[in-house]
Amino acid sequence: MCFMTCIGLAVIPDSSLGYEHDYMQESEGDRYCFIAEWYDPHAAFIRRYQFMYYSKDGTCEMFDIKNHRMFLKKTKLDNVKVEDLYIGNTVNILSRQMNFVDYGDEFTKNRLTHKTERTLGMIKPDAVPKMGQILDLIYSKGFMITRLKMCQLNRNEAFQFYQEHQGKPFLDALLNFVTRGPVIAFEIMGESVIQKWRDLLGPTDSAQARQDAPNSIRSRFGKDKTENACHGSDSTASAIRELEFFFPSSGPSRQNTAKFTDCTCCVIKPHAVKAGQAGKIIQAIAEAGFEISMLEMFHMEKANAEEFYEVYKSVVQEYGAMVSELTSGPSIAMEIRAQNAPQAFREMVGPADPEIARHLRPRTLRALFGADKVRNSVHCTDLPEDGLLEDEYFFKILGC
Numbered sequence: 001m002c003f004m005t006c007i008g009l010a011v012i013p014d015s016s017l018g019y020e021h022d023y024m025q026e027s028e029g030d031r032y033c034f035i036a037e038w039y040d041p042h043a044a045f046i047r048r049y050q051f052m053y054y055s056k057d058g059t060c061e062m063f064d065i066k067n068h069r070m071f072l073k074k075t076k077l078d079n080v081k082v083e084d085l086y087i088g089n090t091v092n093i094l095s096r097q098m099n100f101v102d103y104g105d106e107f108t109k110n111r112l113t114h115k116t117e118r119t120l121g122m123i124k125p126d127a128v129p130k131m132g133q134i135l136d137l138i139y140s141k142g143f144m145i146t147r148l149k150m151c152q153l154n155r156n157e158a159f160q161f162y163q164e165h166q167g168k169p170f171l172d173a174l175l176n177f178v179t180r181g182p183v184i185a186f187e188i189m190g191e192s193v194i195q196k197w198r199d200l201l202g203p204t205d206s207a208q209a210r211q212d213a214p215n216s217i218r219s220r221f222g223k224d225k226t227e228n229a230c231h232g233s234d235s236t237a238s239a240i241r242e243l244e245f246f247f248p249s250s251g252p253s254r255q256n257t258a259k260f261t262d263c264t265c266c267v268i269k270p271h272a273v274k275a276g277q278a279g280k281i282i283q284a285i286a287e288a289g290f291e292i293s294m295l296e297m298f299h300m301e302k303a304n305a306e307e308f309y310e311v312y313k314s315v316v317q318e319y320g321a322m323v324s325e326l327t328s329g330p331s332i333a334m335e336i337r338a339q340n341a342p343q344a345f346r347e348m349v350g351p352a353d354p355e356i357a358r359h360l361r362p363r364t365l366r367a368l369f370g371a372d373k374v375r376n377s378v379h380c381t382d383l384p385e386d387g388l389l390e391d392e393y394f395f396k397i398l399g400c
């Protein structure tokens with residue numbers, strides 16, 4: 001197994017550190033171990049670490065694998081909780097973006113693998129206008145969205161996606177339906193999430209869903225047998241295939257839906273995504289009459305965040321904290337369209353400081369969802385001429 005090799009490289013066996021395997025199962029709590037990587041831009045080199053998390057007190061500890069020395073003494077990090085421990089996640093530690101690339105031991109693998117099952121969900125074209133409510137429902141059920149992208153499928157792609165229905169009488173109608181407008185594909189992660197997500201969807205036929213599962217997504221948002229709001233993979237094998245279809249590990253990605261006209265840019269910041277507020281924010285934007293013509297989840301790297309916020313560098317004293325927030329977890333970038341989009345949308349977003357927003361403009365996004373000046377729920381484009389540039393940055397440069 002890959003993680004065995006990694007631990008082999010560490011040259012710091014558990015026992016030499018005084019951690020015996022049994023320790024992990026003592027009543028004192030569990031110790032989870034991961035292999036974390038950080039790209040060191042100065043050395044142009046990927047550094048590898050053993051990362052330990054102690055569930056008893058939420059402390060973390062790290063060892064530099066190559067240099068055989070401690071990198072971080074046992075410390076409590078506010079931004080690292082047990083729910084952040086999954087392969088593919090990135091966390092900021094000592095101003096470095098650490099990427100969890102593998103489990104560090106059998107115990108961690110056995111304990112956490114089933115909690116990080118992944119499946120593909122898709123909002124179909126009929127329900128895209130209701131994306132805010134649907135995403136909010138997903139968050140409220142405790143699911144974790146780890147990837148998300150709006151795309152436009154062509155007929156060939158739709159056929160490839162629904163290949164198992166080849167020869168069925170409803171295939172043609174199904175292909176027409178899923179290609180008539182954008183879809184939103186997303187990866188959800190959690191314990192038994194394949195089955196739980198299908199339970200939340202309800203029966204295929206929306207009318208039957210209204211009878212048998214009135215709280216299900218298809219009951220609430222679907223129309224009939226074909227236009228039934230959302231899709232969910234039906235097995236582990238389908239989930240793997242369908243996730244690869246929408247989020248390919250190599251090669252070109254699916255056509256995004258950005259229009260790059262009459263637009264501005266909005267980014268739901270990591271703290272708001274983490275707090276499960278993304279659905280409510282999206283719903284508020286849509287209900288205010290703005291068109292959300294593209295959205296995608298990004299895990300911003302520090303260099304990209306610095307570049308994106310470049311204009312604030314010597315102007316705003318919170319610049320460093322802003323970069324740190326934007327790289328602290330997944331964010332959701334959106335292309336927002338309307339007449340005078342940058343100005344109209346800024347009005348809706350409100351003053352940069354949520355405290356001021358709550359006093360002066362209590363209905364604005366930052367008043368409703370912001371925590372403080374840096375964690376103020378969303379970024380929006382400041383200058384009208386930058387709306388297009390910022391959308392291009394996300395959807396032409398980062399997203400490709």
Ligand SMILES: Nc1ncnc2c1ncn2[C@@H]1O[C@H](COP(=O)(O)OP(=O)(O)OP(=O)(O)O)[C@@H](O)[C@H]1O
Pocket residue numbers: 170174203204225226227228230231232233234
């Ligand atoms: N009898 C039918 N008439 C019309 N459309 C259908 C019919 N059966 C299935 N569909 C459409 O094809 C999709 C895929 O069918 P499938 O049998 O896999 O249903 P499902 O597993 O409930 O849905 P999904 O795969 O979209 O999660 C359905 O979601 C629906 O949009």
